[in-house]
Amino acid sequence: MTPRVDACIRQAQSDLAVARLTAAEGFHAQACYHAGQAAEKALKGLIVACGVVPPHSHSLDRLLKAIADQGLDTSTLKVLPLKALTRMNSETRYPQDEEAPLDRFDAHDSDQAVSLATSVLSFSAARLRDGEGGASASGL
16 A cells, blocks of 8 residues: 555544544534545545546545546445535535534434445445555555
């Protein structure tokens, strides 16, 4: 695994850990944000492992397409509601009108976000471990 791929995966793992901690403390908007960041970094790490510059995008669907374009089977992630996680990633950052993100996201949302991010990170780590991303991720 290249140092950049390793950095992406380690940061994704850290973001997921922060998402779990903040959810457990009741900071659900922040948990959703960090879960989205974890998923994004895991997918970008896999794209980099394929030898491709990742798209400058926060859209998980667009990142998943970039992975599929490299010939990797993404069917297990295509069935997940990744658009919801992409929306959470942006909608959790700024107030809309008089409503703060902390008022719009609850435990159900953070549970869903953490679950989705966990699936994305597991998918990416498994592909790297299997050498499908052009690099081996031993030790993940």
